[in-house]
Amino acid sequence: MQRSYMFAGAFVVLFVGIIVIVVVCVSSMNGWKEHNADGPKFWEQGGVYQVYPRSFGDSDGDGTGDLMGVVAHSDHLKDLGVVTVWLSPIFKSPMKDFGYDISNYMAIDPIFGTMDDFERLVASLHRNGLKVVLDFVPNHSSNLHEWFTKSEAREGNYTDYYVWAEAKDYDKNNTPIPPNNWMSEFGGSAWEWSGIRGQFYYHQFLAEQPDLNYRNEHVKEEMKNVLRFWLDKGVDGFRVDAVKYLVEAQDLNLDEPTDSDNPELLHHIFTTNQPETFQILREWRELVDKYHEKVLMVEVYSEVEDVMKYYGNQSVPLAHFPFNFFMLEALNNRSTLNGYALKDTISLWLDYMPEGKWPNWVLGNHDNGRVASRLGKDMVDALNMVVLLLPGTPVTYNGEEIGMENTFISWEDTRDPEGCRWGPDHYQEHSRDPERTPMQWNDGHMAGFTNGNNTWLPINANYQEINVAAQKNATHSHLKFYQHVTEIRQEETFKKGKVTFPTYDDSTFSFIRSLEGHPSYLAVVNVATVNRTVNLHLGANFQLPDKAEMVIHSSTSVAKETPSGSTVFLDSLTLVAGEGVLLKLPED
Ligand SMILES: *[C@@H]1O[C@H](CO)[C@@H](O)[C@H](O)[C@H]1NC(C)=O
Ligand SMILES: *[C@@H]1O[C@H](CO)[C@@H](O)[C@H](O)[C@H]1NC(C)=O
Ligand SMILES: *[C@@H]1O[C@H](CO)[C@@H](O)[C@H](O)[C@H]1NC(C)=O
Ligand SMILES: *[C@@H]1O[C@H](CO)[C@@H](O)[C@H](O)[C@H]1NC(C)=O
Numbered sequence: 001m002q003r004s005y006m007f008a009g010a011f012v013v014l015f016v017g018i019i020v021i022v023v024v025c026v027s028s029m030n031g032w033k034e035h036n037a038d039g040p041k042f043w044e045q046g047g048v049y050q051v052y053p054r055s056f057g058d059s060d061g062d063g064t065g066d067l068m069g070v071v072a073h074s075d076h077l078k079d080l081g082v083v084t085v086w087l088s089p090i091f092k093s094p095m096k097d098f099g100y101d102i103s104n105y106m107a108i109d110p111i112f113g114t115m116d117d118f119e120r121l122v123a124s125l126h127r128n129g130l131k132v133v134l135d136f137v138p139n140h141s142s143n144l145h146e147w148f149t150k151s152e153a154r155e156g157n158y159t160d161y162y163v164w165a166e167a168k169d170y171d172k173n174n175t176p177i178p179p180n181n182w183m184s185e186f187g188g189s190a191w192e193w194s195g196i197r198g199q200f201y202y203h204q205f206l207a208e209q210p211d212l213n214y215r216n217e218h219v220k221e222e223m224k225n226v227l228r229f230w231l232d233k234g235v236d237g238f239r240v241d242a243v244k245y246l247v248e249a250q251d252l253n254l255d256e257p258t259d260s261d262n263p264e265l266l267h268h269i270f271t272t273n274q275p276e277t278f279q280i281l282r283e284w285r286e287l288v289d290k291y292h293e294k295v296l297m298v299e300v301y302s303e304v305e306d307v308m309k310y311y312g313n314q315s316v317p318l319a320h321f322p323f324n325f326f327m328l329e330a331l332n333n334r335s336t337l338n339g340y341a342l343k344d345t346i347s348l349w350l351d352y353m354p355e356g357k358w359p360n361w362v363l364g365n366h367d368n369g370r371v372a373s374r375l376g377k378d379m380v381d382a383l384n385m386v387v388l389l390l391p392g393t394p395v396t397y398n399g400e401e402i403g404m405e406n407t408f409i410s411w412e413d414t415r416d417p418e419g420c421r422w423g424p425d426h427y428q429e430h431s432r433d434p435e436r437t438p439m440q441w442n443d444g445h446m447a448g449f450t451n452g453n454n455t456w457l458p459i460n461a462n463y464q465e466i467n468v469a470a471q472k473n474a475t476h477s478h479l480k481f482y483q484h485v486t487e488i489r490q491e492e493t494f495k496k497g498k499v500t501f502p503t504y505d506d507s508t509f510s511f512i513r514s515l516e517g518h519p520s521y522l523a524v525v526n527v528a529t530v531n532r533t534v535n536l537h538l539g540a541n542f543q544l545p546d547k548a549e550m551v552i553h554s555s556t557s558v559a560k561e562t563p564s565g566s567t568v569f570l571d572s573l574t575l576v577a578g579e580g581v582l583l584k585l586p587e588d
């Protein structure tokens with residue numbers, strides 16, 4: 001979908017001294033929705049904060065985070081100014097994939113606490129004005145779920161709960177051959193032989209994560225009951241895991257075509273984004289819509305056209321939004337970070353998004369390295385500012401608000417199955433442990449994470465400098481910056497205003513938020529690794545005023561001469577490496 005931006009500038013020159021007032025009338029046809037008649041929904045009012053429960057707070061000293069550990073830190077969540085807290089999986093699980101392998105969808109894993117703890121957590125977050133979103137993992141259960149055991153034994157209605165198939169053939173050693181060439185996301189065939197049943201079962205992820213069969217009515221009803229169970233406990237919605245894999249082609253004898261350039265690669269035309277998947281999502285949306293203001297966010301890594309299908313359309317809405325991972329992918333490291341890349345990745349989403357839908361921006365999660373390590377410590381504030389002030393919902397992974405860094409994890413300490421699989425020589429390229437280490441709360445015992453003497457992953461040695469308490473106490477810090485920007489975000493301009501991109505090039509990125517009758521704001525980022533004096537007029541796409549008022553700059557800034565409230569000139573804006581600033585444009 002192609003949209004055009006139209007700009008018109010008009011000058012009014014008054015000879016009272018030499019005052020030039022520039023009126024910039026900016027209009028754009030961006031697709032995000034105009035204000036709801038009944039006011040913005042909660043997920044439109046502020047950010048989503050992802051809590052990785054194993055690593056947030058440990059209340060009982062066993063070295064692994066738990067639900068009461070989250071309760072203990074609800075003040076931090078409240079102070080951040082986010083609206084929604086999304087908890088990564090907390091359900092009963094053998095932890096082969098750290099909770100993404102669920103053996104009981106309606107029970108809390110004892111590692112995290114009890115159902116009473118969960119109810120206390122919901123009450124505590126609600127009391128603090130926060131919403132609670134759970135991770136829903138519908139594609140697969142654990143192989144230790146009783147459904148699977150019963151299915152393997154062909155017990156009554158459970159017989160078809162999973163995706164079972166006969167061997168295609170047997171080789172000369174009498175080893176069964178899988179029905180087709182489908183591959184697991186974690187490598188190797190997606191088919192595992194069950195000696196008990198004498199058939200293969202399908203698993204998109206680990207063999208310990210058998211895919212549920214969404215062509216079975218009982219399975220569909222069971223999973224709806226799971227949604228109802230948690231909604232009835234008062235949760236405010238779900239983040240749906242790995243949704244593009246939900247349904248597979250009905251004919252299990254079909255091979256997926258191989259890539260002509262790389263025969264190792266398959267085109268996943270039979271295992272992803274199947275039409276039936278959208279039908280199931282539609283039913284889930286109808287289910288949550290029967291409750292008051294509940295959110296459905298879905299995880300989809302795919303081509304942009306496919307991702308957008310998960311929004312649905314005006315008449316048939318599906319997810320409130322699919323997660324936007326394009327920024328994460330485009331800004332993989334500092335060498336790919338430049339003004340064009342930022343502009344392109346933002347426009348990609350806004351241009352493809354269906355009419356009337358709501359954007360979102362993801363900078364990090366438990367599967368990707370820390371922003372400070374991938375892109376530079378100096379970029380932490382600027383990038384938080386960008387995602388917090390663009391139209392749409394920003395998603396922050398815990399620890400990114402204080403600029404936590406990747407932690408070196410020895411082979412002996414490696415826990416992530418994805419890391420372990422690659423062995424001592426290559427685990428570092430694949431392990432997701434470095435971004436999963438405990439939250440750094442203070443400079444005391446175990447960084448304030450636990451009273452115990454051990455933690456499930458080591459604590460980063462930099463906790464004495466990088467921690468919540470120190471950043472709360474400091475005048476300028478990542479945390480203070482984050483909180484300040486979430487406050488600014490409450491202004492009408494950021495809630496409803498348009499976005500335009502005046503100047504961007506290799507070293508600079510900028511955008512304007514504007515709303516008639518309200519102040520306009522200009523955000524500028526120096527993406528270069530050197531200090532620069534930037535002329536924003538140079539190569540600008542439309543007329544900018546000569547000067548503006550400083551609102552806030554990155555905590556890494558050393559500029560003493562431009563405190564908040566001071567005037568800066570847009571033809572000579574001095575920015576240190578990685579600095580982001582927010583400026584208020586003069587009113588007409
Ligand atoms: C199997 O499903 C049928 C139809 O929904 C139901 O009537 C029956 O009670 C189920 N049997 C068991 C053992 O759950
Ligand atoms: C919306 O999506 C539904 C379901 O895919 C489809 O039947 C309908 O034609 C679409 N409506 C519009 C206006 O595109
Ligand atoms: C940076 O990211 C790009 C794109 O993902 C990749 O091609 C390149 O190898 C990366 N560079 C480094 C130094 O990691
Ligand atoms: C932790 O170590 C200290 C010092 O060795 C010891 O006094 C304390 O009892 C230990 N705590 C736990 C929970 O094991």
Ligand SMILES: *[C@@H]1O[C@H](CO)[C@@H](O)[C@H](O)[C@H]1NC(C)=O
Nearest residue numbers: 442443469470471472473474
């Ligand atoms: C807070 O800041 C003050 C003044 O810089 C300092 O003396 C004190 O040690 C700090 N406290 C903490 C917990 O960092």
Ligand SMILES: *[C@@H]1O[C@H](CO)[C@@H](O)[C@H](O)[C@H]1NC(C)=O
Nearest residue numbers: 529530531558559575576577
């Ligand atoms: C940027 O300027 C600051 C303050 O003058 C200085 O401390 C810093 O070393 C400079 N950084 C670079 C990369 O030149």
Ligand SMILES: CC(=O)N[C@H]1CO[C@H](CO)[C@@H](O)[C@@H]1O
Nearest residue numbers: 097100137205241242365367
């Ligand atoms: C970002 C995220 O949640 N990734 C998860 C996607 O689903 C697989 C399988 O459930 C997990 O292994 C990932 O951690």
Ligand SMILES: [Ca+2]
Nearest residue numbers: 058060064066
């Ligand atoms: Ca614990």
Ligand SMILES: [Ca+2]
Nearest residue numbers: 211245246247
């Ligand atoms: Ca599936």
